Amino acid sequence: MQTELGDLVEITTIERFFLLGQKQHPEATGVLTNLLYDIALAGKVISSKTNRAGLAEILGRTDEINIQGEVVQKLDQLADLVMYRLNDHTGRLAAMASEEHEDLLPIPKKFPTGKYILLFDPLDGSSNIDFNMPIGTIFAVYQRLTPSGPGQLVDFLQPGRKLVAAGYILYGSSTMLVYSTGEGVHGFTLDPSVGEFLLSHPFIRIPEVPAYFSVNLGYRKNWSEGVDHYTDYLQGENREIKALSLRYVGSLVADFHRNLLAGGVFYYPADTIDPNKPQGKLRLLYEAAPLAFLAEQAGGYASNGRMSILDIQPETLHQRTPLFVGNKFLVEKVEEYIRRYDT
Numbered sequence: 001m002q003t004e005l006g007d008l009v010e011i012t013t014i015e016r017f018f019l020l021g022q023k024q025h026p027e028a029t030g031v032l033t034n035l036l037y038d039i040a041l042a043g044k045v046i047s048s049k050t051n052r053a054g055l056a057e058i059l060g061r062t063d064e065i066n067i068q069g070e071v072v073q074k075l076d077q078l079a080d081l082v083m084y085r086l087n088d089h090t091g092r093l094a095a096m097a098s099e100e101h102e103d104l105l106p107i108p109k110k111f112p113t114g115k116y117i118l119l120f121d122p123l124d125g126s127s128n129i130d131f132n133m134p135i136g137t138i139f140a141v142y143q144r145l146t147p148s149g150p151g152q153l154v155d156f157l158q159p160g161r162k163l164v165a166a167g168y169i170l171y172g173s174s175t176m177l178v179y180s181t182g183e184g185v186h187g188f189t190l191d192p193s194v195g196e197f198l199l200s201h202p203f204i205r206i207p208e209v210p211a212y213f214s215v216n217l218g219y220r221k222n223w224s225e226g227v228d229h230y231t232d233y234l235q236g237e238n239r240e241i242k243a244l245s246l247r248y249v250g251s252l253v254a255d256f257h258r259n260l261l262a263g264g265v266f267y268y269p270a271d272t273i274d275p276n277k278p279q280g281k282l283r284l285l286y287e288a289a290p291l292a293f294l295a296e297q298a299g300g301y302a303s304n305g306r307m308s309i310l311d312i313q314p315e316t317l318h319q320r321t322p323l324f325v326g327n328k329f330l331v332e333k334v335e336e337y338i339r340r341y342d343t
C-alpha cells in the first residue's frame, strides 16, 4: 500500500508540469500554459481516433488531393479538424495554419483573437496509416507580430529562432507528447487508463554516441555528391566513425523520436526526383523548424545542409527545405561535405 502511494506521489501529470514551468516565470499570464494544454487535449482525441481507426472503419482514402498534391486520408481530415476546433474559440490564438490547407485558418469572427499563432501538421506520415505504423502530429507556436485583430501571413513567416514552443504527439506503441518551450525537451506518455499524459522523459538530451541514421536510401542516386559522400561517412566507409545502423520508418515524427532518444541523424536532402520540389519533400514551417527547435534544445542541431534551419527566414507558408537533424557533430559533418563537394 505504501509503495503504491509512493508511486502515486511520483506521478507528474502534464498539467502539473506545465504549471510548474509557468511558476518559474512570474510575468507569465498562463495563456501559453493553457494553449499547450489544449494541444495535449487535441492529441488525446486524435490518439483515440487513431487507435480505433480500423474498428471505426475510417481507414482509407478520400478522393481529395491536398495542396501538397497528396491524397488526403480520412484520419488526416479528422486530426486537422480536431486541432482547429479545439483551438478556435479559446481567445489564445490570432490565427492558425495547417499543412493541409493552402491559406491561413482564421479564428471565427464570433470568437476573440489572442497573442499567439499556431501551425500544425495534423497527421504526419499519413501514408503509413493503412499499415498500422506510427504517425504523429507536429505543432509550432509563435507570438504574433501584428498588434491585434485577425492574424496575418506576416505573423507566420517567422524564423524558427522565434519559436515560443514546439513539439509533437507520436501515436506509436504508446502515445507520447514531446515539447519544449525553450527550457529543455520533455516527454510525456499517455496513460490510457487515466486518460492523462504523465511525465516519463524529463530533460531529454540526445546521447553523445549516435546509434542510427535514417534516410530513404532508395533515392540515393538522386542526391548531390556531397550528400552521397556523407552517406558513405555514416556507413563508416572512411573509418572516421563506427558505422551507424539504418532505421527508416517514413514517418518523420517516429524517425526523429527514435534518434532523439538513441542518438543519430535523420535526413531528407534536396534531390532531383521532381523538378517542382528541388528542396526535397519536407516543409520548413510545419516539420523542419519545430523539430529543429526540439533538437537544439536537446543538445543537437538541424541544418538545410548550409545553414541552421532555425535561421531560415520563411518566404511562403508551405515552403520546403532539405533537412538534416540529430547529433550536432553529425549534422555539422554534412555541412562540411556539402561545402566541399556541392557548388
Ligand code: AFP
Pocket: 070, 123, 124, 125, 126, 127, 128, 216, 250, 251, 252, 253, 255, 268, 281, 282
Ligand atoms: P506522408 O504524410 O505523405 O506519409 O509523408 C510523410 C513525410 O512527410 C515525413 O513524415 C517522412 O519523413 C517523409 O514524408 C517520408 O517520405 P518518403 O516516403 O519520400 O521517404
